[in-house]
Amino acid sequence: MVSLDPKExxxxxxHQYLLGSIGPRPIAxxxxxxxxxxxxLAPFSFFNVFSANPPILIFSPxxxxxxxxxxxxxxxxxxxxxxxxxxxxxxxxxxxxxxxxPFEAGVDEFEKAGFTPVASDSIRPFRVKESPIQMECKxxxxxxxxxxxxxxxxxxxxxxxxxxxxxxxxxxxxxxxxKIDLVSRMGGNWYCRANGEALFEVDKPLTTIGIGVDALPxxxxxxxxxxxxxxxxxxxxxxxxxxxxxxNELLKLPIxxxxxxxxxxxxxxxxxxxxxxxxxxx
Numbered sequence: 001m002v003s004l005d006p007k008e009x010x011x012x013x014x015h016q017y018l019l020g021s022i023g024p025r026p027i028a029x030x031x032x033x034x035x036x037x038x039x040x041l042a043p044f045s046f047f048n049v050f051s052a053n054p055p056i057l058i059f060s061p062x063x064x065x066x067x068x069x070x071x072x073x074x075x076x077x078x079x080x081x082x083x084x085x086x087x088x089x090x091x092x093x094x095x096x097x098x099x100x101x102p103f104e105a106g107v108d109e110f111e112k113a114g115f116t117p118v119a120s121d122s123i124r125p126f127r128v129k130e131s132p133i134q135m136e137c138k139x140x141x142x143x144x145x146x147x148x149x150x151x152x153x154x155x156x157x158x159x160x161x162x163x164x165x166x167x168x169x170x171x172x173x174x175x176x177x178x179k180i181d182l183v184s185r186m187g188g189n190w191y192c193r194a195n196g197e198a199l200f201e202v203d204k205p206l207t208t209i210g211i212g213v214d215a216l217p218x219x220x221x222x223x224x225x226x227x228x229x230x231x232x233x234x235x236x237x238x239x240x241x242x243x244x245x246x247x248n249e250l251l252k253l254p255i256x257x258x259x260x261x262x263x264x265x266x267x268x269x270x271x272x273x274x275x276x277x278x279x280x281x282x
């Protein structure tokens with residue numbers, strides 16, 4: 001394993017290691033205006049949601065590592081403390097990338113990138129019509145983390161209004177993760193598309209407590225054919241299956257039991273059946 005001290009790395013190299021390691025990162029497509037009302041539109045992948053009550057988003061338009069200049073977005077939110085955060089989907093990713101070009105201050109990226117500006121309801125910056133979710137925000141604080149190239153500037157925003165296209169909603173009125181087709185940033189020129197086989201579900205133990213990997217039989221914990229994920233699924237069982245539970249599951253299965261069958265049951269979210277198979281054959 002290579003061990004590195006950030007203080008001994010150049011800023012560009014450290015930047016590459018950080019962005020290559022921490023991802024995929026959601027993209028804040030930030031729309032702002034300066035004090036004269038000139039529009040600006042730029043994407044930032046130092047971004048996430050940090051609170052629901054109040055609803056808080058934070059993104060960071062960092063200082064240039066090459067020139068130590070600040071972004072127009074950073075300058076604008078200090079003049080007009082408002083911003084629209086638009087989400088970025090696969091259908092608009094190339095236009096979004098074009099908007100990230102280092103245009104001169106005052107250049108309208110809506111026009112350059114071919115996006116349609118839509119007036120906001122409560123703030124001055126415009127929304128991006130092509131984005132399926134647009135969040136009008138007031139800027140609560142801009143926390144500058146340093147004055148040297150590469151330093152971040154945390155823009156802390158409170159969401160005032162959310163606009164959601166019905167095209168990305170499911171039958172319950174919730175955002176459908178397969179319909180929205182979000183993209184995110186990786187290292188270098190790489191992006192990630194949250195669609196198709198890239199999407200998978202993991203039940204969150206919000207109110208349940210699993211038995212833990214340590215409670216599994218030693219023969220399962222030491223089985224080299226079982227991965228950490230396999231053990232994690234079994235460890236999320238709320239109790240060790242009893243003989244009756246295991247027998248009921250085994251009666252539903254083919255006669256030929258195997259590790260491969262157990263793995264298929266784990267993928268199918270049938271941990272008790274998988275546990276029964278594994279304890280039977282190992």
